[in-house]
Every structure is written in C-alpha cells, then in structure tokens.
Amino acid sequence: MNQDATAGNIPRYYQSLDFEALWRDYPPAPDYFEGTYRMSRDALRAMQEQRLLRQMERAWQIPFYRRHWSARGMQPGDIRGLDDLAKIPPFSVHDLRDSVTSNPPWVDYIGIDPAEHAPLPLILQTSGGTTGLPRPMIFSPRDREVMNIVTGRRLYMQGVRPFDLVQVALSMGLTNGGVLAREGIWKYTGAVPVMTGSGAQTPTRRQIELLQAWKAKFLIGFPAYLRHMGLVAREELKIDPRELPVKGLIVHLGVDDRASLEELWGADAYDTYGCNECGTMAAECSHKRGMHVFEDAFVLEVNDPDTLQPKQAGERGVVFITTLFKYAAPMIRYNMNDVTSFAAGECACGSTHPRITKIYGRSDNMVKLRGVNVFPEAIGAIVSEDRRLNGEYVCVLEGADSGNETMTVLVETLDQSVPSDMLAAELADRLKEALGVRLRVETVARGGLDHLTGLSATSKIKRLIDKRRLPSG
Numbered sequence: 001m002n003q004d005a006t007a008g009n010i011p012r013y014y015q016s017l018d019f020e021a022l023w024r025d026y027p028p029a030p031d032y033f034e035g036t037y038r039m040s041r042d043a044l045r046a047m048q049e050q051r052l053l054r055q056m057e058r059a060w061q062i063p064f065y066r067r068h069w070s071a072r073g074m075q076p077g078d079i080r081g082l083d084d085l086a087k088i089p090p091f092s093v094h095d096l097r098d099s100v101t102s103n104p105p106w107v108d109y110i111g112i113d114p115a116e117h118a119p120l121p122l123i124l125q126t127s128g129g130t131t132g133l134p135r136p137m138i139f140s141p142r143d144r145e146v147m148n149i150v151t152g153r154r155l156y157m158q159g160v161r162p163f164d165l166v167q168v169a170l171s172m173g174l175t176n177g178g179v180l181a182r183e184g185i186w187k188y189t190g191a192v193p194v195m196t197g198s199g200a201q202t203p204t205r206r207q208i209e210l211l212q213a214w215k216a217k218f219l220i221g222f223p224a225y226l227r228h229m230g231l232v233a234r235e236e237l238k239i240d241p242r243e244l245p246v247k248g249l250i251v252h253l254g255v256d257d258r259a260s261l262e263e264l265w266g267a268d269a270y271d272t273y274g275c276n277e278c279g280t281m282a283a284e285c286s287h288k289r290g291m292h293v294f295e296d297a298f299v300l301e302v303n304d305p306d307t308l309q310p311k312q313a314g315e316r317g318v319v320f321i322t323t324l325f326k327y328a329a330p331m332i333r334y335n336m337n338d339v340t341s342f343a344a345g346e347c348a349c350g351s352t353h354p355r356i357t358k359i360y361g362r363s364d365n366m367v368k369l370r371g372v373n374v375f376p377e378a379i380g381a382i383v384s385e386d387r388r389l390n391g392e393y394v395c396v397l398e399g400a401d402s403g404n405e406t407m408t409v410l411v412e413t414l415d416q417s418v419p420s421d422m423l424a425a426e427l428a429d430r431l432k433e434a435l436g437v438r439l440r441v442e443t444v445a446r447g448g449l450d451h452l453t454g455l456s457a458t459s460k461i462k463r464l465i466d467k468r469r470l471p472s473g
C-alpha cells in the first residue's frame with residue numbers, strides 16, 4: 001500500500017502543474033494561431049527535436065520500451081535527434097495488448113507504479129475493446145491538459161467561440177472521445193459542452209429536440225450518427241435540419257461523403273483525426289483542405305507498411321505517431337494502421353504545419369477479395385453518395401466451400417418507390433466500377449441494420465462482420 005496515499009497526502013489537480021509554463025510550451029487558442037501555427041519549419045523542427053529527446057528519456061524509464069527496444073538492440077542515447085527517428089523500432093496495438101502486467105490496469109506501457117510512485121491526479125480511459133477487456137490508458141495532469149489544449153485549438157479552427165453551445169453526441173464512458181471533447185470545450189474554448197452522448201444515452205429524437213430548443217451551433221459525433229440524426233429530423237419529426245442553427249459538424253469524416261452530409265444539415269463538416277491514446281492529432285481548418293498535424297505535440301509519419309520507408313506527398317501509407325508531451329504512456333512510433341497520405345501544397349490559412357488528406361481506412365480492416373484490396377470504409381463512401389439510401393451499411397464477409405470469399409453489402413433504403421432489386425443491381429455495378437471487384441448487395445428497410453451496426457446504441461459502429469473467423473459448427 002502506498003504510504004503517501006494513506007497518509008493524507010492527496011494530490012490536488014491545480015497544484016500538480018505549472019499552468020503558465022504549460023501554456024507557454026503548448027499555447028491554447030487563440031495564441032497558438034499567432035505563434036506555433038505559423039512558425040518557420042526550422043524553428044518547428046528544433047522544437048520537435050528538443051521535445052523528442054525529452055520524450056525518449058522518459059520512455060527509457062518505462063518497462064514496455066526498455067523491453068521492446070532492448071530486445072531490438074537499441075540503447076539509451078542511440079537517438080540523438082529527429083534524423084534518428086526512423087531507427088526506433090515501431091510497435092502496434094498488438095504489442096500493447098501483449099503488454100505484460102501482474103497488476104492491471106497498471107500495464108507496463110504506462111510507467112506509473114502505485115507501489116513506488118508519489119500519487120498524481122490520474123484519469124483512466126480505454127480503447128473501444130471489441131473483444132475481451134478494453135486496453136487501459138492512464139493520463140497524468142500534463143498529458144491531459146495538452147490533449148485538452150489541442151482539442152480547444154481544433155474547435156477554434158473550426159469556428160467554435162465563447163458561449164457557443166456544442167452538442168457532443170459521443171458516449172461518455174470508458175472511451176476517450178466524449179470525455180475529452182467535454183474537457184477541451186470546457187477548459188479551452190469558452191463554449192459550453194452539451195453532453196447528449198450516444199443514441200443509447202439520449203434518444204435521437206430527444207437529441208434533435210434539444211438541438212432545436214437550445215440552438216447548439218456545433219455538433220460533434222460520428223458521421224454515420226449525425227447522418228442518422230439529420231434523417232430522423234427530416235423524415236420522422238418533419239424538421240428540416242437545414243433550418244436548425246447548426247453551422248458546423250465536427251467529425252472523423254474518413255471517406256464518408258462530405259457533400260451529402262453538409263447538404264443534409266446545411267452546415268460545414270470538418271474532418272478530425274485522433275485516437276484514445278493521444279487525443280486529437282490533426283484537424284482541418286476552415287479551408288477544409290486536409291488536416292493540419294499539431295506538430296508541437298506530435299511527429300506524424302506516413303510510411304510504407306512493408307518497407308517502413310516514408311511516403312511522398314500524395315502517396316498512401318500508414319500513420320506512425322510519436323507523442324512529444326506524454327508522461328504516462330508516451331507513444332513512440334506507434335503504428336496506428338490508419339491509411340492516409342500527406343497533402344501536397346500549402347493551405348490558404350498560412351499554417352506551416354503539414355496536412356494529411358484523410359483517413360482512407362484501417363489497414364487491418366482491409367479485406368483482400370479476389371486479389372483486390374477492399375476497405376469497408378470505401379464501400380461506405382459510395383453508399384453515402386446514393387441519395388436513395390440513408391448511408392447505413394454493413395459488409396458481411398463469408399468463406400465459400402470452393403475457397404472463394406464473398407462479400408455482401410447490406411444497405412438501408414430511403415426511397416420505397418424504386419424496386420429494391422433494381423437498386424441493389426445498380427449499386428453493385430457502381431461498386432464494381434469504383435472498387436474493381438463485384439460484391440453482392442442486399443437492401444433492407446430503414447433501421448433494419450441497427451442490430452448489426454449498433455448505430456443507435458454505441459458510438460463504435462460496426463461495418464464489417466467477418467463470418468470467416470467464427471468457429472464452425
């Protein structure tokens with residue numbers, strides 16, 4: 001038992017950090033946009049380098065990295081600057097899952113041991129955890145504040161201002177998304193978070209009533225859910241979402257169809273990229289020309305998944321993320337398995353920070369069908385373009401006796417006047433044209449996929465059902 005904790009030495013959040021120093025290092029909005037956002041590339045690189053070396057020092061104190069790196073022949077001091085970054089062996093979520101521990105949730109990538117260390121005010125959030133127990137992540141006050149500052153910056157970039165109401169349709173539970181949005185809005189934007197949560201926490205109709213009554217200007221949620229919400233307003237409540245005061249939809253857009261979502265709501269949709277472990281890593285500015293990486297807090301690489309060599313602008317690869325600020329569980333060359341590319345050229349906003357185009361999908365979600373790589377997300381993009389459908393979809397992958405695998409795309413129809421077999425045939429043709437492989441398409445009525453996707457109940461929506469992995473019999 002930790003003596004400090006029992007002796008009444010309870011850590012106080014506001015004494016656990018030098019806030020003024022933190023804000024000089026990681027300026028919140030609007031200061032950030034006058035300084036770091038426009039800093040010269042050389043100055044930014046020098047800042048990143050200094051922060052990387054400190055992050056490496058911290059990482060060597062953490063059992064996970066000592067084990068992972070030592071096993072691959074790396075020694076403290078090997079990394080002298082950003083040029084050496086590529087020498088650091090990357091790791092993936094599988095390594096985190098395998099992280100050894102005798103005392104969960106104090107897993108060995110976190111680097112805090114309650115039996116040894118002085119108490120700190122900590123927060124625990126987890127991964128989505130579709131199978132087994134979710135992966136724990138613990139944040140120190142500094143970790144959390146930097147993530148809050150970055151959240152505040154991206155919302156400011158996307159137009160959020162003091163006294164605006166921001167309705168957050170992300171669940172407030174174990175995963176970080178909703179909780180972090182609330183902290184960032186509350187502490188660093190002056191706006192007011194309205195935490196409606198997922199459809200299971202506040203039914204969709206009630207979400208719309210609140211939106212209408214309290215006039216939230218911004219909606220945060222998954223694009224599929226915001227599309228669902230807009231359609232429920234229009235089709236069931238006979239409220240035109242374009243008449244509501246929403247002017248910004250803040251989403252992880254991915255390959256979802258921006259135009260149809262914007263048209264449905266009469267609002268701008270802004271893409272954002274983040275994860276449970278690190279919070280927001282990149283976000284679009286008001287020009288919507290790709291997501292600027294918050295380079296004072298992260299080094300983001302786009303690498304070839306096989307050779308690990310960096311990709312040129314416009315070439316797709318997987319994201320490796322390196323945090324520059326974390327105390328608990330720094331992430332150093334964490335292979336996110338998300339496929340993206342750097343955007344070419346400069347953004348009209350004048351930022352010197354590079355942009356990533358969009359997240360095309362997860363490389364571990366990719367399915368190889370008759371020699372063609374297929375991302376469920378890319379199928380979703382095509383489904384969401386078809387105005388006769390509501391954008392909902394599930395891909396079901398099955399193994400046939402002949403050894404051939406088939407994928408069936410289930411979609412929900414909005415327009416009952418079109419015969420469903422005709423609609424299915426047309427969509428199958430369109431998918432073949434876009435993806436280069438023929439898929440089966442089946443249509444169901446609106447809401448018919450809810451039990452498969454979990455759309456109304458959770459914010460982690462299921463798009464791929466892999467029946468190949470089920471045990472037979």
Ligand SMILES: [Zn+2]
Binds near residue numbers: 286287347348350351
């Ligand atoms: Zn920009």
